[in-house]
Amino acid sequence: MNNSIFRKDGTAQGVAKQRLIETLANTGTRIINDPYADRFVLGASIIKLMGFKFSVWLTKKFAPGFHEHLISRTRFIDDLIKQSANSGSEQYVILGAGYDLRAHRLDLPSSLKIFEVDQLEVQTRKRSKLPKDIANSENVTYVSVDFNHQSLTEQLLAAGFDQNKSTVFTLEGVSQYISKQAVITTIQELAALTQKTNATFFISYVDELLNTNPEACFGKGYPKAAKRAETIKGLSAKVGEPWISFYTADEIEELLSKNGFLITENKTLADLNSLYFTPVGRTLPEDQIFNLEHFVVAKS
Numbered sequence: 001m002n003n004s005i006f007r008k009d010g011t012a013q014g015v016a017k018q019r020l021i022e023t024l025a026n027t028g029t030r031i032i033n034d035p036y037a038d039r040f041v042l043g044a045s046i047i048k049l050m051g052f053k054f055s056v057w058l059t060k061k062f063a064p065g066f067h068e069h070l071i072s073r074t075r076f077i078d079d080l081i082k083q084s085a086n087s088g089s090e091q092y093v094i095l096g097a098g099y100d101l102r103a104h105r106l107d108l109p110s111s112l113k114i115f116e117v118d119q120l121e122v123q124t125r126k127r128s129k130l131p132k133d134i135a136n137s138e139n140v141t142y143v144s145v146d147f148n149h150q151s152l153t154e155q156l157l158a159a160g161f162d163q164n165k166s167t168v169f170t171l172e173g174v175s176q177y178i179s180k181q182a183v184i185t186t187i188q189e190l191a192a193l194t195q196k197t198n199a200t201f202f203i204s205y206v207d208e209l210l211n212t213n214p215e216a217c218f219g220k221g222y223p224k225a226a227k228r229a230e231t232i233k234g235l236s237a238k239v240g241e242p243w244i245s246f247y248t249a250d251e252i253e254e255l256l257s258k259n260g261f262l263i264t265e266n267k268t269l270a271d272l273n274s275l276y277f278t279p280v281g282r283t284l285p286e287d288q289i290f291n292l293e294h295f296v297v298a299k300s
């Protein structure tokens, strides 16, 4: 890790890169828009020169559906946050925020207080790259926490988290990088923090099947599914952030229900393809579907 050019932010950059690529698509066909993503991506100017079509084609060579998986995850959460804010959520806690710019790129009500949680090193780098006059910065509080070693409760309360306000939490693209114990503790902590109010929790998780029966995580006819699964896991390990935790659907359901959460949605790219990509003429064929993670929404 110390020799890596990615100092704890390799995967955060990886996701920002896909958001940058999507932002380069025509406004009529893009699924999300992140005008700040280029600030966080090594080689952003080359990607801009290559443009949307060529960059997506290159990503497809690496793994068909990989780009669309990440972009549908971003859009799914964008929709969830806008909906939650409009129906009265007063706080939004972004767990493992990385280079997520949702706080600034979505048109959110100023009544929504946002807490961005991540490792200090990643947060410091992020803050140094944000424009000084970025929208909605007065509503964002940075909270540095290492989920493996620090208490989320202590840090959030010290940062002004209000236990009486209805809150939405998202753990996007993080559960695979941290221990199961850290995920369990985090869910226990957020359940305790919101005992007096309503809470919504989003978690993405990688299915245990990716190790035991990788073909089950891909659409029918997907080329070299098992090999692709290994490549993606290997790449993440290479930038110093190996995937260490995989879950079954039952495990996630049990963990959430034990802490008073009921699952209201459990989606994958296969489900979101027709919702997001079909209306703009970008339906992914079955043999390019990559259900890398599940997207789960649960309510207390």
Ligand SMILES: C[S@@+](CC[C@H](N)C(=O)[O-])C[C@H]1O[C@@H](n2cnc3c(N)ncnc32)[C@H](O)[C@@H]1O
Pocket: 008, 009, 011, 012, 015, 016, 095, 096, 097, 098, 099, 100, 117, 118, 119, 122, 145, 146, 147, 148, 171, 172, 173, 174, 177, 178
């Ligand atoms: C793949 S990135 C996802 C970032 C962001 N949620 C997104 O989707 O763009 C994983 C994030 O988890 C954070 N992370 C990994 N291990 C962590 C830990 N032990 N404590 C806090 N954050 C951690 C990383 O710093 C990184 O920002």
